[in-house]
Amino acid sequence: MIPIIRPTLVDFSDVEAEFKEVWESGQVTVSKYTALFEKKVAKTLKVKNVIAVSSCTSGLILGAKALALKGEVILPTFTFAATAHALIWNNVTPVFCDSEKGTYNIDVKKIESLITKKTSAIMPVYIFGVPPKIDALEKIAAKYNLKLLFDSAQGLGATFKGVPSGGFGDIEVFSLSPTKVVSSIEGGLITTNNDELANNIRQLRDYGKSADGEDMDHVGLSARISEFHSIVGLKNFQKVRQLIRNRLNIIKLYKKHLKNTRGITFQHVPDTCKSTGNYMVIFIDERKAKASRDEVYKYMSDNGAQTKKYFYPALHMQTAYMKYRKKYSGKLPVAEKAALEGLALPLYSHMDNSLVLKVCRLIKEVL
Numbered sequence: 001m002i003p004i005i006r007p008t009l010v011d012f013s014d015v016e017a018e019f020k021e022v023w024e025s026g027q028v029t030v031s032k033y034t035a036l037f038e039k040k041v042a043k044t045l046k047v048k049n050v051i052a053v054s055s056c057t058s059g060l061i062l063g064a065k066a067l068a069l070k071g072e073v074i075l076p077t078f079t080f081a082a083t084a085h086a087l088i089w090n091n092v093t094p095v096f097c098d099s100e101k102g103t104y105n106i107d108v109k110k111i112e113s114l115i116t117k118k119t120s121a122i123m124p125v126y127i128f129g130v131p132p133k134i135d136a137l138e139k140i141a142a143k144y145n146l147k148l149l150f151d152s153a154q155g156l157g158a159t160f161k162g163v164p165s166g167g168f169g170d171i172e173v174f175s176l177s178p179t180k181v182v183s184s185i186e187g188g189l190i191t192t193n194n195d196e197l198a199n200n201i202r203q204l205r206d207y208g209k210s211a212d213g214e215d216m217d218h219v220g221l222s223a224r225i226s227e228f229h230s231i232v233g234l235k236n237f238q239k240v241r242q243l244i245r246n247r248l249n250i251i252k253l254y255k256k257h258l259k260n261t262r263g264i265t266f267q268h269v270p271d272t273c274k275s276t277g278n279y280m281v282i283f284i285d286e287r288k289a290k291a292s293r294d295e296v297y298k299y300m301s302d303n304g305a306q307t308k309k310y311f312y313p314a315l316h317m318q319t320a321y322m323k324y325r326k327k328y329s330g331k332l333p334v335a336e337k338a339a340l341e342g343l344a345l346p347l348y349s350h351m352d353n354s355l356v357l358k359v360c361r362l363i364k365e366v367l
């Protein structure tokens with residue numbers, strides 16, 4: 001079976017000495033290598049503060065907490081569930097927005113009509129690694145005095161109008177899980193140019209402890225990152241440009257071989273953006289194609305290639321979000337269609353071209 005993802009990790013020999021040093025020192029969590037990792041990311045992304053955490057999900061929960069989000073927050077329904085989960089953990093009501101045709105990012109033209117007296121923030125997502133319309137989002141946030149918390153899980157290494165992700169809005173949160181371009185095996189990064197927020201988040205990462213460690217200033221999480229994860233994250237992050245270049249080349253190859261297949265479209269990447277190429281998703285319109293997305297999914301699985309219906313179901317259609325289903329069902333047409341048509345194909349930074357060609361051959365066979 002061709003796997004849908006494989007984490008691209010540096011050779012074990014590249015981390016062995018550091019692992020041994022940490023193992024023997026006893027300083028195994030949030031110490032020297034976490035600091036080095038945070039510093040390296042801050043310098044590369046040109047952002048003042050980076051706080052490494054245990055996952056993007058815990059980072060989003062802490063980000064929403066540090067921003068004191070309340071009432072309602074607007075987010076796309078076409079995203080991974082963790083975006084909304086972070087709000088629910090903060091007792092905030094998610095308000096689902098439709099997606100933009102082509103990029104499948106949050107549709108900025110549909111945000112203003114969702115703003116009410118209760119809205120405290122907008123939470124956009126880098127869909128498949130493509131930045132949303134950052135300038136328009138910052139404008140709306142400023143106009144209505146809203147916070148801007150980016151779920152940048154898939155966006156580490158992306159740029160918008162030449163500016164690297166990391167310093168947009170109030171806070172950005174990245175994922176370092178095995179499915180991401182840069183992985184620390186598990187982990188996340190919170191970035192912000194606001195020092196006060198950063199200090200607060202550093203406390204929140206460690207239960208909310210006071211500076212002397214005796215008292216609790218806040219109700220935080222246990223969301224520290226271990227030194228071992230930081231070493232892996234640092235070593236992989238040093239290769240971020242190469243990892244992205246490899247993925248974009250693979251995506252180019254996929255597109256070259258699939259572009260004339262009837263019923264298939266690709267995510268549009270605007271000229272203003274550089275994508276991380278985190279996912280290669282095709283959209284299969286069953287009115288035009290010879291098979292539906294679900295039939296293609298089954299054919300691929302039966303013939304040795306793992307694919308993923310992605311993102312599917314749209315958040316407001318998921319069991320955990322059942323109470324929102326009736327309110328939104330049928331009202332977010334672009335997102336709902338995308339969720340029914342999107343199929344992620346195998347993609348990882350060290351994927352061999354022969355596997356890409358095999359996947360393309362299978363898709364052409366079924367379509």
Ligand SMILES: Cc1ncc(COP(=O)(O)O)c(C=O)c1O
Nearest residue numbers: 055056057080082153175176177
């Ligand atoms: C858009 C989005 N948000 C959040 C997450 C959660 O990241 P993590 O697994 O690091 O918690 C993911 C992971 O796939 C994601 O794709």
